[in-house]
Amino acid sequence: MSSTVLEFENHVQPRSERQVTYFCRLCRGYGIKTRKSHLQNFHNANRDTVTKRSNNDLVDVIFIESK
Numbered sequence: 001m002s003s004t005v006l007e008f009e010n011h012v013q014p015r016s017e018r019q020v021t022y023f024c025r026l027c028r029g030y031g032i033k034t035r036k037s038h039l040q041n042f043h044n045a046n047r048d049t050v051t052k053r054s055n056n057d058l059v060d061v062i063f064i065e066s067k
Contacts, residue, residue: 022063035063 022032024042032038036059039045049055 021066023066025062025064030066032063035059 019033021030022035022038023030024032024038026043029038029042036045036050039050039059039062040047050059
């Protein structure tokens with residue numbers, strides 16, 4: 001049991017290293033952590049449009065995981 005705990009501890013990373021960042025195809029910006037708020041703040045996307053579940057596919061197309 002203790003060997004399992006040790007193996008698990010080796011896989012734990014600091015939050016800054018495990019944070020997923022994205023590349024925006026619209027503005028070619030790197031290091032974006034929050035996709036929907038980026039669309040609202042930098043591309044004037046309507047909050048209601050961004051938060052709809054039906055538009056999650058569109059958000060996935062605009063952003064590429066960079067890490």
